[in-house]
Amino acid sequence: MTVRRRTAAPALLLLALAAAGCTSGNETDGAATTPAPRTSGPPTSQHSATLTPPALDPEAGEDIAGQRGETRGNASFSYDAGPRGKALIAAVSCRGTGTVKVSLPVLGTDFPLECSPAEPAVTYNQLVMNAAHKAGTVAVTAPSTVTWALTIGRGNAAEQEPPTMG
Numbered sequence: 001m002t003v004r005r006r007t008a009a010p011a012l013l014l015l016a017l018a019a020a021g022c023t024s025g026n027e028t029d030g031a032a033t034t035p036a037p038r039t040s041g042p043p044t045s046q047h048s049a050t051l052t053p054p055a056l057d058p059e060a061g062e063d064i065a066g067q068r069g070e071t072r073g074n075a076s077f078s079y080d081a082g083p084r085g086k087a088l089i090a091a092v093s094c095r096g097t098g099t100v101k102v103s104l105p106v107l108g109t110d111f112p113l114e115c116s117p118a119e120p121a122v123t124y125n126q127l128v129m130n131a132a133h134k135a136g137t138v139a140v141t142a143p144s145t146v147t148w149a150l151t152i153g154r155g156n157a158a159e160q161e162p163p164t165m166g
Helices: none
Strands: 005-006 013-018 063-072 075-079 087-096 098-104 109-115 123-128 135-139 146-155
Touching: 063 075, 063 098, 063 135, 087 098, 087 109, 098 146, 135 146
Parallel strands: 013 123
Antiparallel strands: 005 013, 063 146, 075 135, 087 123, 087 146, 098 109, 098 135
């Protein structure tokens, strides 16, 4: 497995993973949600702002397969199948004290994200694999001190970068 990271705090982390093999069903459990638009002015503090699933870039050919809005603690949801030849994107945002672990069991992979109580941490993960087009389930393990939101989608594979140390 090749891991690539590029950091630009507090903006985004990019992590691309190359893996092989995947099996999945085609069902969804209806737990996916879309973020609600904000109806009032800006919040008075970072902690009162609603955490929304990270956005994908439709102009770059990225499509949403499933989303889960602001959630505290553990949860899972299904995501839809997509076109062949696209990479799977798992984009997660979290805020609070602790680490979330995002697992994609049908793909045999997971990744952690360390959350911050002040500024939301955001990571975009891209999995380039032969069966990334199949439907699946994502499971998030998080302490009750962490709030998170997640988007699963598909897009064109990013150009490969060498791993960075840091």
